[in-house]
Amino acid sequence: MSAPKPLLQIDGLSVEFSARAGSVSAVDDISLTLHEGEILAVVGESGSGKSVTALSALRLIPDPPGRIVAGSVSLDGIDLATLDEAQMRRIRGKEMAMIFQDPMSSLNPILTVGQQIGEAISLHQGGTKQDVRDRILEVLELVRIPQAELRIDQYPHELSGGMRQRIMIAMALSCNPRVLLADEPTTALDVTIQAQILALLRDLRARLGTAILLITHDLGVVAENADRVVVMYGGRKVEEGPVELLIGAPRHPYTRGLLGSMPNLDQALVPGRQGRLTEIQGSVPINAARLPGCGFAARCPFADDHCVAVRPPFVRVGDGHISACWKHDELEGIQP
Amino acid sequence: MSALLEVTGLVKRFEQTRSLFDQLTKKPVKAVQAVSGIDLTIGANETLGLVGESGCGKSTVGRCILRLETPDAGKILFDGQDIAKMEESALRPLRRRLQVVFQDPYASLNPRRTVGDAVGEPLANFTGLKGAALREEVALLFERVGLRRDQLDRFPHEFSGGQRQRIGIARALGPKPDLIILDEPVSALDVSVQAQVVNLLMDLQDEFGLSYLFIAHDLAVVRHISQRVAVMYLGQVVEAGPRDIVFAQPRHPYTQSLLSAAPILDAQKRRLAKRIILGGDLPSPSNPPSGCRFHTRCPYVQPICKTVAPPSVSDGAGHTANCHFPL
Ligand SMILES: Nc1ncnc2c1ncn2[C@@H]1O[C@H](COP(=O)(O)OP(=O)(O)OP(=O)(O)O)[C@@H](O)[C@H]1O
Ligand SMILES: Nc1ncnc2c1ncn2[C@@H]1O[C@H](COP(=O)(O)OP(=O)(O)OP(=O)(O)O)[C@@H](O)[C@H]1O
Ligand code: SF4
Ligand SMILES: [Mg+2]
Ligand SMILES: [Mg+2]
Numbered sequence: 147m148s149a150p151k152p153l154l155q156i157d158g159l160s161v162e163f164s165a166r167a168g169s170v171s172a173v174d175d176i177s178l179t180l181h182e183g184e185i186l187a188v189v190g191e192s193g194s195g196k197s198v199t200a201l202s203a204l205r206l207i208p209d210p211p212g213r214i215v216a217g218s219v220s221l222d223g224i225d226l227a228t229l230d231e232a233q234m235r236r237i238r239g240k241e242m243a244m245i246f247q248d249p250m251s252s253l254n255p256i257l258t259v260g261q262q263i264g265e266a267i268s269l270h271q272g273g274t275k276q277d278v279r280d281r282i283l284e285v286l287e288l289v290r291i292p293q294a295e296l297r298i299d300q301y302p303h304e305l306s307g308g309m310r311q312r313i314m315i316a317m318a319l320s321c322n323p324r325v326l327l328a329d330e331p332t333t334a335l336d337v338t339i340q341a342q343i344l345a346l347l348r349d350l351r352a353r354l355g356t357a358i359l360l361i362t363h364d365l366g367v368v369a370e371n372a373d374r375v376v377v378m379y380g381g382r383k384v385e386e387g388p389v390e391l392l393i394g395a396p397r398h399p400y401t402r403g404l405l406g407s408m409p410n411l412d413q414a415l416v417p418g419r420q421g422r423l424t425e426i427q428g429s430v431p432i433n434a435a436r437l438p439g440c441g442f443a444a445r446c447p448f449a450d451d452h453c454v455a456v457r458p459p460f461v462r463v464g465d466g467h468i469s470a471c472w473k474h475d476e477l478e479g480i481q482p
Numbered sequence: 483m484s485a486l487l488e489v490t491g492l493v494k495r496f497e498q499t500r501s502l503f504d505q506l507t508k509k510p511v512k513a514v515q516a517v518s519g520i521d522l523t524i525g526a527n528e529t530l531g532l533v534g535e536s537g538c539g540k541s542t543v544g545r546c547i548l549r550l551e552t553p554d555a556g557k558i559l560f561d562g563q564d565i566a567k568m569e570e571s572a573l574r575p576l577r578r579r580l581q582v583v584f585q586d587p588y589a590s591l592n593p594r595r596t597v598g599d600a601v602g603e604p605l606a607n608f609t610g611l612k613g614a615a616l617r618e619e620v621a622l623l624f625e626r627v628g629l630r631r632d633q634l635d636r637f638p639h640e641f642s643g644g645q646r647q648r649i650g651i652a653r654a655l656g657p658k659p660d661l662i663i664l665d666e667p668v669s670a671l672d673v674s675v676q677a678q679v680v681n682l683l684m685d686l687q688d689e690f691g692l693s694y695l696f697i698a699h700d701l702a703v704v705r706h707i708s709q710r711v712a713v714m715y716l717g718q719v720v721e722a723g724p725r726d727i728v729f730a731q732p733r734h735p736y737t738q739s740l741l742s743a744a745p746i747l748d749a750q751k752r753r754l755a756k757r758i759i760l761g762g763d764l765p766s767p768s769n770p771p772s773g774c775r776f777h778t779r780c781p782y783v784q785p786i787c788k789t790v791a792p793p794s795v796s797d798g799a800g801h802t803a804n805c806h807f808p809l
Contacts, residue, residue: 193642292764308536366745409702423677
């Protein structure tokens with residue numbers, strides 16, 4: 147395998163939000179590299195900074211209250227901080243597009259589906275009105291929207307939740323971006339349509355070498371689609387590795403906890419009775435990234451005083467596999 | 483024991499918004515039939531899981547039961563009273579007993595009101611509580627769903643997704659309902675927070691004797707929380723029955739394909755899994771396929787499926803499937 151080309155590089159990114167009670171560290175010292183033709187999954191607790199990381203890459207953090215306080219983002223070796231807003235607009239949608247997490251607040255309620263998708267197409271590709279309409283219908287069919295001819299003239303409130311999500315996907319794919327930031331792209335879809343959308347993304351990657359950052363909380367989706375995985379907790383990266391290792395042999399207790407809370411279709415249940423799920427007790431402390439020790443210590447079954455006092459560095463635990471945990475050895479060989 | 487909720491023959495259509503030009507030229511109105519005659523029952527203290535393809539009408543069913551939409555036909559018996567066409571004034575006392583939690587905790591909370599006010603509002607409306615008594619009741623609700631009473635005066639953006647979903651649950655719980663419609667309540671949560679919220683829902687159900695209509699896409703979660711399951715396809719229920727039977731021995735080809743498409747974590751199991759890929763034309767809800775609505779994509783389709791609507795086949799123990807050739 148020839149070395150894949152790094153396309154999007156995030157290096158030491160830190161983002162803060164100002165709040166009444168002082169600033170909140172949303173992302174702290176995150177580094178990740180997305181290669182051409184790669185699917186890199188990002189998983190982690192709600193509020194751990196996944197969306198903020200992706201939004202920072204597009205320079206879409208609302209400022210104020212948000213601010214990138216450290217780090218850099220480069221696309222194809224070009225530092226995006228050196229570009230002005232006009233240059234950035236040419237990159238967004240065409241070079242690097244995002245499927246936003248929340249379709250309802252990202253779609254404009256007073257524009258039809260066709261008007262919203264058409265905007266990006268006319269901006270980046272141009273063409274006659276008919277060309278643009280044809281391309282819109284083409285992407286609507288690509289994302290498996292039935293009756294594209296009817297839907298193109300409808301408004302967001304006339305669509306089901308899953309259709310709105312597919313409209314967001316269609317918008318992001320309309321200009322064949324080289325980098326796709328997909329933030330929870332299939333949460334509102336049933337599993338058969340989800341499978342079709344993910345097959346579509348894999349196909350884009352294979353045909354056009356699209357690099358995909360796949361933010362998702364569905365670990366089954368990660369297992370079936372990603373090449374590599376980054377796990378985030380409390381604004382920091384805690385583990386990173388190839389998908390088989392990360393899911394088959396996780397070396398961070400948080401990753402292990404995540405895998406353990408996943409409901410399973412094969413799990414034996416008492417007939418007629420509900421089945422409880424395994425929780426990670428407690429919740430993420432505010433500003434976990436600013437604690438002197440490990441941000442997960444308060445909830446971690448392996449933690450000791452040292453974990454609370456001193457932050458664990460990244461340690462290489464396998465081929466391309468790193469973990470920020472003092473007890474990474476103890477996790478070796480035990481089944482998740 | 484009679485059911486708490488009994489829906490029969492429910493129909494809901496939406497007319498397409500037409501441009502002024504289309505209206506003036508009298509172009510025919512295209513209607514989407516979102517729900518085409520479905521039957522559902524939910525017993526007291528029971529969870530019915532509702533699954534199905536995106537756009538098949540699940541949320542519309544929920545909105546009709548809540549009477550946020552008025553059905554075009556059918557009956558909705560809630561505790562024996564038909565609320566399908568009931569006037570708002572007659573409906574009012576029943577509204578307290580029917581509550582809802584939506585998928586999107588962000589969109590369903592007003593960003594400019596404190597979360598304490600958001601939870602207190604329905605409570606004040608339905609119970610007449612005010613002032614310190616209201617505040618105390620809200621504080622107790624907060625504690626019941628795993629939030630702290632000192633968080634009452636904060637705003638929604640100060641909470642994480644899982645916490646916002648707890649706020650939504652506290653809000654629904656306040657008026658002491660009998661039935662809560664949960665429309666994808668955990669879809670936006672990561673798996674560890676999802677586990678906490680699902681366990682909380684099950685505890686509350688035991689404690690207050692609640693009934694749930696649980697709409698979701700994650701089949702494993704539905705399996706954990708439901709006693710019975712209904713599967714919808716294009717506006718119709720195609721299979722329904724006790725959870726253990728539907729998941730172990732699905733009889734409708736659509737249910738079978740749905741179960742086979744669920745992502746699998748374990749690499750070894752994945753290699754052994756038989757996946758059914760649904761090909762064929764996507765059907766249109768404004769012009770549904772003749773005969774069996776699933777026939778354009780069914781791997782077992784026979785000539786009769788294309789012309790004759792399949793009967794409901796029952797095993798006599800509450801498991802039904804609408805198919806000419808049930809599995
Ligand atoms: N506009 C904003 N104003 C203030 N704080 C914000 C804003 N956007 C994000 N944050 C904070 O930044 C942190 C990270 O949020 P982010 O949305 O990246 O989480 P996430 O990992 O995507 O979570 P989820 O899985 O729930 O989508 C959170 O603590 C959040 O409260
Ligand atoms: N207010 C409305 N106006 C017009 N059409 C509507 C409206 N609400 C729903 N529909 C249509 O009704 C059908 C069913 O939508 P519904 O939201 O009930 O689906 P769903 O099963 O909840 O899907 P999802 O899983 O994607 O949320 C869709 O074709 C949708 O476009
Ligand atoms: S009736 Fe026919 S088309 Fe419909 S599900 Fe059964 S076999 Fe398939
Ligand atoms: Mg997010
Ligand atoms: Mg819905």
